[in-house]
Amino acid sequence: MTLKLAVMGAGLIGREHANLIQANSRVELAAIADVSEVGKAFAAEHGVRCFSDIVDMLDAIKPDGAIIALPNALHADAALACISRGIPSLVEKPVADTLEAAMRLTEAVQRFGVPVLVGHQRRHSPDIAKARQLVRDGALGRLVAVNALWMTDKPNDYFNAAWRSKAGGGPLLINLIHDIDCLRFICGDIESVMAFSSNAVRAFEVEDTASVSVRFASGALGTLLMSDTAVSPYNWDTAAGQALYFPHQPENAYVFAGTKASLSLPLMDLWKHETDEGHWQHPLLRQHVTLDGSRAYENQLNHFADVVEGKAEPIVSAGDGMMTLATILAIAKAGQERRVVTIEEMLQ
Ligand SMILES: NC(=O)c1ccc[n+]([C@@H]2O[C@H](COP(=O)([O-])OP(=O)(O)OC[C@H]3O[C@@H](n4cnc5c(N)ncnc54)[C@H](O)[C@@H]3O)[C@@H](O)[C@H]2O)c1
Known part of the structure; x- marks a missing residue:
């Protein structure tokens, strides 16, 4: 079964995530959330709906996983919105813009058991x-x-x-x-x-x-x-x-x-x-x-698919991302x- 992934933020790296999803047979691009005209045009080009509100997108699409490629200050709240809906997320680095936000997120991961993978792709x-x-x-x-x-x-x-x-x-x-x-x-x-x-x-x-x-x-x-x-x-x-x-x-x-x-x-x-x-x-x-010649971002996406399917624990957990942020x-x-x-x- 292909996994439905939603992308939040179709900027520099969000667009790359969307392209990587479309090139990977394990996953499909389900929707994009972006507030800009450029983001809306990108979603249209890729044949998916564009939402201007990330929560509306999660509730309407109910994706299997979400990739959060928003500006740093929006990471933690977006990941928390995913956790509260039981949706695993790949949140771009830094895990949050402040340690307080990173701690809130780490605690939520521990409490609700919904995985968050932090996008330090070099580890892959x-x-x-x-x-x-x-x-x-x-x-x-x-x-x-x-x-x-x-x-x-x-x-x-x-x-x-x-x-x-x-x-x-x-x-x-x-x-x-x-x-x-x-x-x-x-x-x-x-x-x-x-x-x-x-x-x-x-x-x-x-x-x-x-x-x-x-x-x-x-x-x-x-x-x-x-x-x-x-x-x-x-x-x-x-x-x-x-x-x-x-x-x-x-x-x-x-x-x-x-x-x-x-x-x-x-x-x-x-x-x-x-x-x-x-x-x-x-x-x-x-x-x-x-x-071995493998590619970091492709490996990261495959690892995220494993995390969504419950086959792997995140190589970079929210807590680990918090230590790097600290x-x-x-x-x-x-x-x-x-x-x-x-x-x-x-x-x-
Ligand atoms: N791992 C990597 O290789 C890598 C590379 C670049 C950026 N990043 C990280 O990815 C994140 C995004 O960076 P970027 O360079 O792509 O930024 P960007 O500014 O190019 O893109 C951010 C996108 O989010 C959209 N956006 C802003 N507020 C929004 C909201 N409330 N709801 C929906 N969409 C909203 C903007 O319209 C924009 O399209 C940053 O956290 C950055 O640190 C990671």
Whole structure:
């Protein structure tokens, strides 16, 4: 039986979700909810009804599942509307725009048992999954240091959608949150953070650039650099070739360094000595780690179909999405207050 999926928000990513649904034989596009003329025209092109109210759509269509691709501030209420109707949802990241909203949602998932999958699609990408396996299996030895880069140049008209340049938007919450989620998925929870942030180029109320230092609960240390106004191939989106609407420019965006080996990705180079006695005066062997070639967004949609059918628990639960959100909000706070912020403090 094909699953009827409804899409809320036919903007940049909602349209991609709709296209992915139409290309997947397990699911069908049941309806779209969007308030804009562009959204209505998109629904008409795809031969489905368009509702201007998400609740009206849920009640009229009674979909098997819903994909929530609305602006960040609307995520939690939309997911709660799904939960109260027993409808599993795939809610785009961030799970909510505030921790309070994320907590309300997490509690509702626990109370009513209706699953919510958070759209950190990189976890469904084979390079990220492989890195997690290698780190967790000890292929790098004890993990000591991690580096992640997310730097690219967004066009000015991207900010015509006003929510993107105001509190609750911004590249920490829109973009670096993916890298933080990957690092948590691969290396485990982050315990505390420090950061500098700057809005010197775009002069929006949100940052355009940030440098971040993190300590994982395991004791490993990490650094991240982020800018949405720098010309650079050093970001996972273009480097991995997994994104839907970016060119593929093979490069590395992450380095994981351990006491036995280092791993860079998405190019998937594993660097280690030939023998256990090797050290910095010995040449390193570079081994390419092969992947299965599967696609992150397609894997995510298939996983969501499994969740709707009750065959799988969400790989990224609402609670997990909340921990990633707490970490990115800690980074924002650390940048504003110029001090170390713990994740525990954020959750209190
Ligand atoms: N996982 C990813 O790869 C990825 C990529 C891009 C965006 N996102 C996330 O997806 C979400 C949407 O981002 P976007 O860039 O597509 O935004 P967007 O502004 O392009 O699209 C949002 C859409 O929601 C519609 N909308 C707004 N209020 C509405 C309401 N009350 N009812 C119905 N429709 C409404 C707007 O008309 C618009 O079409 C954000 O949370 C963003 O962080 C995720």
